Amino acid sequence: MTAAAAALEAVSLSTTFRTRSGGVARAVDGVDLAVGAGEIVALVGESGCGKTTLARTLLGLERPSAGQVLYEGKPLRYDARSLKAYRRAVQLVLQDPTGSLNPRHTVYEAVAEGLRVHRHVGDEQAKVADALSRVGLRPSERYFLRYPHELSGGQRQRVVIAGALVLDPKILVADEPVSSLDASVRGEILELLLALRADLGLSVLVVTHDLGLAWNVADRIAVMYLGRIVESGPTERVLDDPQHPYTKALLSVVPEVKHLEPTVLAGEPPDPTWIPGGCRFHPRCPALASGEAEEAGVAGDCRGTGLPVLPAATEHVASCFLSSLRQGMLPD
Amino acid sequence: MPVLRLEDVSVTYRTAEGAVPAVRGVSLDLEAGTSLGVAGESGSGKSTLAATVLRLTPRSATVEGRVLLDGEDVLAMSFGRLRAVRWAEASIVFQGALHSLNPLHRVGRQIAEPVLLHDPSAGARRSVDGVVKELLTSVGLPTRLASSYPHQLSGGQKQRVMIAMALACRPRLIVADEPTTALDVMVQAQVLDLLTSLVRELGVGLVVISHDLSVLATTCDRVAVMYAGRVVEEGPAAAVLRSARHPYTRALAAAFPTIGDPAARFAPRGLPGDPPWPGDLPPGCPFHPRCPEAEDRCHTDDVRLRPAGDDQAAACIHVGDPSGVVR
């Protein structure tokens, strides 16, 4: 995928934080990621893998310590005016719809907020009504004077999405958009995202831990572990035939998955202040532990040699010595 | 004799807006050494049901029916007997367990607490330390964690500590309310593995409450699906998941797609509307406003559980034998 075609791109992006004890947490440690126009990409990983930090850096809420964020090929600038203009193009939908809405503002005010911030000229009421209709809250006038606490979880999330849509963004970043909603309500929100892509050509980056969600809505999927993307590619390819041992393990423990033997990894992901040497997954890797890597002759690399940043390619790629060997590509 | 039997249990909350029926006539059985999953969303009454097992519902709630723990009715017990029963015979792992630990006390002391409450002499005999170590090992945690504070543990570790606490007095029954919500999928798998192995090894009865039907189907032997305070489907876990007889169960199962199934690509399945608020139930079948298979009679005729195949029951007029009302 060339830079010109990608709507939003991360190039060698790193974001670090100082921890209270003085260490450095490398939350995002070298990521290449691209979201094309009209594409839905799922960014998948467990908590602590850095996916939320990556999303926030792409949105300009965090400054990267290295690398760049490219919007339509141009690097993001961090002065107040550029950021404000950027916000019209890239919007965020947060996880908790209840917390995302100011309880003292009506639905109308919540949706119109973006327009007011950007001093929109023109019929504000019409735009608000249009946005509410688009997200399925019809007739929109009925919702204008409602308060968030009068709405259900699904409706609140729709209001948040309407608030994002009202600025006519090109890209939507959705951080766990359905995880705090009831199961039977998830479908309509996901359908909404698909409809927005179809009707408006919106690109969506969905950040989630839920592989089933990715299967439902994503064109491509990127799996993140400890600050790096370890596997990415078209959703069917990655989930039908995962190459990286981490993806395999993650997929295998999902109850709905039948085609893999459950591999429950021991322990929990280490925190980003202490990233293992060599392949960062090697301490927990079932392939290394079972001797598979030893047999293939890559065990030394797994433990000692670092892996390069996975490029933002359209094909199915994985950052693993074992799988690279098997694919016939030489390890670095 | 089943270790737990609920007979026509109903729980109604008295609120400023009137009576709110959270649970309406639920009957369930659980045999020792087996596990039962209770699936439901907000407003289904599942958490209230869990609290009812140990009579932990608030005073403003009226409870009817019988809750038989090894044959004894919990609702009719004297308070002294209830205290003895709580934790020693049946224990609960609460929802939001991650916040249920007292941040000021060490983990070991909190696990020891129920042990000491039921057997104060254990503290003097110092055998309680041994019990704590044993419990930590049985949930897969290193024994040195006994001297840690809750904030030093991860989410998964805290959840395991809660399970250890639930096991402290060797109960016959454990009720786990949303034990894996807010946990990562890998940690969730670890916790579920732990629960299933405990059921096998210790022969406890386990009731797991969750909104995730597939989690229940992999962990439990039987599953009951609740909607608007009632059980709308019940049967062996695999059967309920794969050949659900009630439209709600089918919708719930479809909400979590089978990965690898091409039919689920770009086709998220959900229901219109929202789960009903228990104080505001529609007439007739409570599910009819959202049901894709609703007919005219569904608007007026309420439906109870009826047999729907081998050892399965569903509360839907489209199902089974109308004359054989199950419960």
Next chain:
Amino acid sequence: MSTATGAPVPRVRSAGQVRRLRRRAALGRFWSAYRRQRAGVVGLVVFALFLGLALAAPLLFSHDELEVTKATGQVLAPPSAGFPLGTDESGRSVLALVVWGARVSLLVGVAATVISMAIGTLVGVASGHFGGVTGGILERATDWFLVIPFLPLAIALATVLGSSLLNVIIVIGVTSWPGTARLVRAQTLAVESRPYLERARVLGGGHWHQMSRHVLPNVMPLVLANTTLTVAIAILSETTLSFLGLGDPFRVSWGTMLENAFAAGAISAGAWWYLLPPGIAVVIVVLAFTLIGRAMENVLDPGER
């Protein structure tokens, strides 16, 4: 949660109208909740009474009654038909003094509170919203002003600036704003951590937008409740300062009345009608404001949300 019902919705024309309607509805809700707080209603009635008296002072007693040279009564005379609360050491009607004194006490109380609230809210919101160096500086400034002792500062300022009503107002304002600032800062920090603040940032809202549309409306209820309590403190402070002779000697306030009473030896003379009324007036008004403040806190309690 109930889904949207078919409740009739007024035909909305503009965002401004929406805002006005909403504000009216919110005030209505506030009032009906406040009405249920009996203590608060009592406080409000008492305050209205005193306010009425203060405003109507010229109508009830002519300004001449305050002139020492034009006093008509006997010196330190007990209550009688012509002088319901007796007279002071110059023969002036104590009742007239109390009613006119209400003006100054209330004026100083309110004015000082306005200053205190304005500074306190500004500093509190800013120090809570802006982290880093700016926030740190503001926080330290708040702490510094917090520990300044009230009386020594008042005496120092009175010595330097001279005793006048304005100086009294300034002194009280300057010493009482840190309390508000700390409260506001704590509330600001709580609001800042909520997701809708982040959403405001993502929508492109700058500092001004975030503070004015989200932080301030959530902080104001607490500030308002605190305001009424601050008025009570301000009135007490003014009374204290005037009693100590640091107030304006040419204006009658309840504090100066007490000062004069003491100086005139009212205690040994047994002139209770001179000592009690201003003292009781202060107590009643302070109590009224306290009750109002407590009632407002109960109604606006953030725990409701």
